[in-house]
Amino acid sequence: MTIDTASIRSLAYSDLPQVIAIERRSFPTPWSLAMFVLELSKPSGVCLAATENREVLGYLICSKYDRVWHLMNIAVDPAARRRGLASRLLDAMLERAGYDGSFTLEVRTSNAPAIALYERYGFRAAGTRPRYYQDTGEDAVIMWRTTELASIPGVSG
Numbered sequence: 001m002t003i004d005t006a007s008i009r010s011l012a013y014s015d016l017p018q019v020i021a022i023e024r025r026s027f028p029t030p031w032s033l034a035m036f037v038l039e040l041s042k043p044s045g046v047c048l049a050a051t052e053n054r055e056v057l058g059y060l061i062c063s064k065y066d067r068v069w070h071l072m073n074i075a076v077d078p079a080a081r082r083r084g085l086a087s088r089l090l091d092a093m094l095e096r097a098g099y100d101g102s103f104t105l106e107v108r109t110s111n112a113p114a115i116a117l118y119e120r121y122g123f124r125a126a127g128t129r130p131r132y133y134q135d136t137g138e139d140a141v142i143m144w145r146t147t148e149l150a151s152i153p154g155v156s157g
Contacts, residue, residue: 011060125142
């Protein structure tokens, strides 16, 4: 992997046209503009952009519900993948939300690269949501990262 020159910063409303374009290239059922606006409007959330020369290359949306963080969405433009940007976004999320927090997410059972990435960050499978993805009826793996998991040697955090 090469050293990446992209910077990680807070996601802004003005980034949304580029975010929507990446979202459409990345997912069979992309989020709507309204969904991104709603998440950006939450003061307790962590919304990040990976940018290079003012171009958004990736983004992350993480919302806090009571004492649990929910990683709602993360994507890197297909043309910018394999540069470590998703890892850098996750690092920044943990830095801002707190390494000792509890985090959860859902991921397609078929998305082995994402599952492997999340496992490197201390997320562990905790069950499935049958037919979670409406576009294909695919199940989702429910993953959790807790303080206990984060303290295991070799787990990022």
